[in-house]
Amino acid sequence: MNETCFSRRDFLKCAGALGVLPLSTIEIAFADPQKNFTFAYISDSHIQQIRGTEFVRNWDRGLIRAVAETNLLDPKPDFVMFGGDLAQLGKKEELDHGGEILSGLKYELHCVLGEHDYYLDLGEYWSKLYGPHYYSWDHKGVHFITLNSILTYDKWIHGPWPNDMQRMVEMAGLDNPNGSPFLVGEKQRTWLQKDLEKVGKDTPVVIFSHSPIQKIYKGWNFWTEDADEIQAMLKDYKDVTVVYGHVHQIQYNQIGNISFNAVMATAWPWPYPQSYAQAESHLPKLTIPMNRADPFFERDATGWQLIDLSNGRVAMRYNLYNNTNRTVAYNPATRQPEDKMYQSSAAQIAPQIHF
């Protein structure tokens, strides 16, 4: 593997050569540099059909830009993850249109299922395009697991909805009180337990999920109901990282041995939950918010991420479209992910204060 761009300094040099790329890279580094690698992460494109062959231009542009920029990476990432919510209302037309844009990627692609892909036909058409809803694989000494974390109670799924589209619409509204909390569920937890049995405790484990496998704000499903059970299954592993989508914003946290890193959306950013005055949120104290989005810049506060994996831990490189780039990397000294520039309160800037 070409090592030219693997140190942070060199990566920035390489990124600079490409112009200002909005990427967050995830790096996993090992003592053996042959095992260090990068992969790219694109998420939450919400491709939305208006009618016929017309789709919302704004969301299309976000995904098209992310795909084009990912293809420019040098050295090439080992693979690309898509973090879920490819479609807005799970329609065949939306999944096909999004799939067509994603097909421009020149790399191997793995996909996470999002609630917007699922609740129309319970993931049937998505599966035809992208395969099983949860799976695992090994790559250069890291065990990767993709979970379907957006399931919910059967009672809700087979609830009083007049049709499947109504069920989809009810779950699609982030702040809709008729929605239902996300679940990994018992069946998948049993599968996960079995999958982990064959993984050594020193093997780095990276989990991809759509919703956070931690509890931040239930009202917007920044939440997975059985997060505690999943965390308990992972507590004996030395290096565990969860990378999740859904929240459309930079978040990071450390719970015991588990690091949590959120990715941004290519479609639109979401407010931090503490900006909703009527409810209490539990945004991790560690998280330094990304700048407040400027709606006059259509792509502001959207983007995608390049992830460097080194020593079994991730470094997320967020190269933001209309803001100063950010890097959130695991700090072995403090044993938690930290922003390289803004972590100390003295270094924070006014746009990072949300109200």
Added chain:
Amino acid sequence: MLKRYIGIFVILLILVVVGGVMFLNGPATRADQFSDEDLARWQEEYMNVVKKGRELWTSPNLGTNQVACAQCHPNGANTHPETYPKFQQQLGRVVALRDMINWCLMNPLEGEALKMDDPRLVAIEAYLAYERRGVPLAPGKH
């Protein structure tokens, strides 16, 4: 002299009679009296408009591209109604919240601005203020 006393007497008499009539007419004619039923009804009227605002906020049909306000602003968050009117630096002038609502209708929602006296605009404002209740006014804040 006597004429003047008669004049004053007549004026006083008129005042007493008018005052007495107002008193006898009862409290309904007084501005400072309304009942619990009034309060309940007025609150209901307001909440009906808030509800209408919430419907519009989550509607895919307010603009032309099926995008709803709530897609970017769940529970109306990140709209900061308490900070308006303020200098909107991107527009270079002081604007009201309704100007920004219309900006969003025209841009991300690819629709048309609502007229300033459109009841739908009032409903959206009512909804946003309701979601932001309890937050102190901070006009001009960035």
